[in-house]
Amino acid sequence: MATIKVKQIKSRIGAPKDQKSTLLALGLHRISQVVEVEDTPSCRGMIRKVHHLVSVID
Template sequence: MATIKIKQIKSKIGYPVDQKRTLQALGLRKISQVVEVEDTPVIRGMVRKVHHLVTVID
């Protein structure tokens, strides 16, 4: 299956707990950290939830 790279571009400080947990579930802990995950509808939904904190790298 295809994969996507997700990069955290903004701090999670000051955002709701559910958004912090979403970042944690994606495997992101630090700003500028990049993780490679499978491209599934579940992951896309998680990225959409925290779209203001992350970016998708092609």
């Protein structure tokens, strides 16, 4: 299955609790950390929810 690389670019300090837990569900714990997640509709939805805190890397 295809994968997407996601990088956290901003701090989660001050973000709502649901967005903090979404970052943890994606596997992101600190700024500049890169994780590789499967390209599924649920993962895309999580990325869309925290789009202002992460970026998608090619």
